[in-house]
Amino acid sequence: MNNEEKISRQPFPNSTKVYIDGEIHPIKVAMREITLSDTKLSKGGVEKNPAVTVYDTSGPYTDPNIEIDVRKGLPRIREQWIKDRGDVEELTEITSNYGKERLNDEKLNDLRFEYLHQPMRAKKGANVSQLYYAKQGIITPEMEYIAIRENQRIEQLNEQTKAMQCQHGGNSFGANTPKSKITPEFVRSEVARGRAIIPNNINHPESEPMIVGRNFLVKINANIGNSAVTSSIEEEVEKAVWACRWGADTIMDLSTGKNIHETREWIIRNSPVPIGTVPIYQALEKVNGIAEDLTWEVFRDTLIEQAEQGVSYFTIHAGVLLRYIHLTANRVTGIVSRGGSIMAKWCLFHHKENFLYTHFEEICEIMKQYDVAFSLGDGLRPGSIADANDAAQFAELETLGELTKVAWKHDVQVFIEGPGHVPMHMIKENMDKQLEHCDEAPFYTLGPLTTDIAPGYDHITSAIGAAMIGWYGCAMLCYVTPKEHLGLPNKKDVKDGVITYKIAAHAADLAKGHPGSQYRDNALSKARFEFRWEDQFNLSLDPDTAREFHDETLPADGAKVAHFCSMCGPKFCSMKISQEIRDVAEAEKGMQEKSEEFVEMGKEIYS
């Protein structure tokens, strides 16, 4: 078994993993530092370009100093933090019946993760959620980690910006230059207010803390799921690693099939980002796919099973109420959420209220023992432009708002899922209503797709909506791949989806003026203008593709230091002419200064 072959772990070009120390807690915050080449000045000599530090979701895989062994899992960086709080106990055995069954099934020995840890759970009566700590005024190591991580070494950025300003003789970096630092206390206060959540189950201590909230960087989620054709454990792990490599902030494991319990264990043990799931999918499998056979007991056991494995957020469709279902009957595309349709079918069959709704407080009791966050599912989200912002969607949203307050009463973290398919002019209404009904709990949307007519390109139809809703205040964007509506994404589709959503999220960060977010744009544009091709590639979201596209037209190594490119050739190059203009302007300025000096001198002489 050669990990190297199956798990992507090359560092990014010209990049080093750096670790920033905490000030309150003994933590080391991982980031990626991109080294740049010097600028050759037209007047001769060179000027240094300071390194650029960027937010890094790739985890230990891009640190060549860390040994990776998927059988053992990643280093458990948060384990000591969790234990130090003194409010958890290590269980002697797992709690869920299903989990026990799987553990005792000898046929699964080959499939099972080898170095299983005993699960942790809150001590009786304790609440281990970050929301609980935040309300107590406690700044956890997780909160400090996040503050440092979100800042992306803002002090350094401010210095770099100053240097760039000097070089160009003025502040030309727009309104979004680095301003203020995000403090650990700010993180705490946002979590306490419910405006941000930190998804990090105590049973996933391998995960690097991250935050979802509209006063932080916009995050993205990538969905993965095992395929019908059984793939090896390394392939399953690689799917998650691959998505994180390109920028996924969280992963939702939507696997189905008979070995999902074991697959999930492998994924969590090797994932540097929080994992989310939709527990009803597994519960449905336990009742052989027959929705009406679902029970609270089966669902409850599934929640505990997954919570003890380390899932950090559960999509729960508790807002699909019996009385809302008829609101979807005249839609063009009915109910398109899998979880939503399962619950609708259950409600109709039994003519009873959704058991996720009626048992909601019991669910809260489970969640707070592991710090699992609610991702309140939008089971009635629109599946087409025609159905956007309709009565069914907004009715459910109001119920999600009601449930948010119940969860908060239990100090359980919550965010809210959103659509789906929404034309551009209806996106803001969606965001505004969410903020209003759910009292500013973070919003987490799928896209939304802004048109239905481009299957095969729905990463793009949805990136438009995603960028906009991110700007309007959506905290996390669930990616859509080019295969949406058509088939299962392959590795290329996952990467295309992740990069496309990084673009949407970053465009939103720029528009929101997140401190420091424009810095990478500035550094890349400066590199482009100065024909530092390698720096341009290395600063981009996808250095491999940028380099490959360049080399398709101009493959020679010399072309990467040439002061022109394939688009216009050496004669026509506007960048080159523009630099000449700058030189002329500087020369003229020099002359003007000289002439002003003379005038001053003249004044002195003749005064």
Added chain:
Amino acid sequence: MNNEEKISRQPFPNSTKVYIDGEIHPIKVAMREITLSDTKLSKGGVEKNPAVTVYDTSGPYTDPNIEIDVRKGLPRIREQWIKDRGDVEELTEITSNYGKERLNDEKLNDLRFEYLHQPMRAKKGANVSQLYYAKQGIITPEMEYIAIRENQRIEQLNEQTKAMQCQHGGNSFGANTPKSKITPEFVRSEVARGRAIIPNNINHPESEPMIVGRNFLVKINANIGNSAVTSSIEEEVEKAVWACRWGADTIMDLSTGKNIHETREWIIRNSPVPIGTVPIYQALEKVNGIAEDLTWEVFRDTLIEQAEQGVSYFTIHAGVLLRYIHLTANRVTGIVSRGGSIMAKWCLFHHKENFLYTHFEEICEIMKQYDVAFSLGDGLRPGSIADANDAAQFAELETLGELTKVAWKHDVQVFIEGPGHVPMHMIKENMDKQLEHCDEAPFYTLGPLTTDIAPGYDHITSAIGAAMIGWYGCAMLCYVTPKEHLGLPNKKDVKDGVITYKIAAHAADLAKGHPGSQYRDNALSKARFEFRWEDQFNLSLDPDTAREFHDETLPADGAKVAHFCSMCGPKFCSMKISQEIRDVAEAEKGMQEKSEEFVEMGKEIYS
């Protein structure tokens, strides 16, 4: 020479070219009609789905009844309309000196288009622009063609919508159902007001009339240009045909090199859409690439040369004034427009005002003799997020506004080019200022790119901005391909760029509520919900890719009629469950009606 091999001309799947007759003029407006399969009703039987007619830019190439011979060029559908107006003369020889030189050069015989026509020009003192006619109250055949084309058979759409509403028992198609028809008189009035332009040089009678204005469908432009490696004539023509096939409304020919005169002739003679150029590029070639050697005379001869070939709009950077150049000196990326930097260099070298500005009225005199429209170039557009909406850009925009009024004085059609690189929160300001300064002349933007950090994906970074500015009122979007900033686009890149921009334009049309624009979304979503896979593919912007992606996971033919798909499988299918819910709801409704009947009966009996 086998055209079939080199020119894409297969009709789209399940699609027929249809021609709608005019009512005022004897014109035939080409459209594409997509035939759909029947819906199988759950209660048994089938329901017909009416055909969907869509706007079609592909020209005669997708009509198997029309013979295509690139040596002869396309049918000259507008020739008689132009001659019937009685205000043009056929010249006995071409006017431009350079054109004559090329014509008399025997070495070029093999390269030259074989069936050259004599150019047409306005009779002395006449103005042949659509703006002139519009102001006279004349509804030209071009205007009627456009009205019919923009409506996409709206009567039929209204019927279809009605049918769909019946089927689903209510109006669930949102606010954007077909409302009112665009009339020829409305087209005329918008052109007369300067709020829309019809780019259609009298020397390009092969082109199908189209309109650029914010009260019409948002249009897209694709740039093509010959590559350094000399390609065959068919390959050059194919580039344009390929872009039109996927939806380009206009083509800009940005070719450089020694045979651009001949290449342009081939492209125009075979293009069903208007062609735009940047004449300064060719003028610069005529002075061996030395910007300071450019003269008004060389430029003037180039304008006439290209006007008599049939170019429908010229990008002219007349707003790059001497006094604005220093405003770019402190930018991160200086001047990135090729034309802008050429003119800036000329101005600085001679320390004189831009000759395109000082000779602007003479240019107008030329334009109106052929009906060439101005695309007033934004030579100082920002080349990075840092430079967005700065003093240089807005100073030039004011000058473009001033020039718009000069052009209108001459009854010459005008639109205004715009950026470039703009973060989301600054896009609306750009649009608003353009409308204000340029008195609502149509805006035509490149993207804008909403972040700089994703070279290799700039079709996406820019589609976000393009969709938004289209919604805000931008009339035409210049596409950006994945190769932007990196290399020359190949055929795949051109298609990716065009489809991405069709998405942006259509998303904008939906948001603006263009009559009938949502119809295709509704038809596709209905097909999706009913598992009519082939209809879903055929209604999409790119049927080939949609089908290919589907077949990657489920290749069997049976899968295309299956009532589930690869994403969830048969057990989990939310669409299937949702249809069951609809059936239950209908059954319940049936029962309720029955019980109401009984109540009514009871009332009668006991009253």
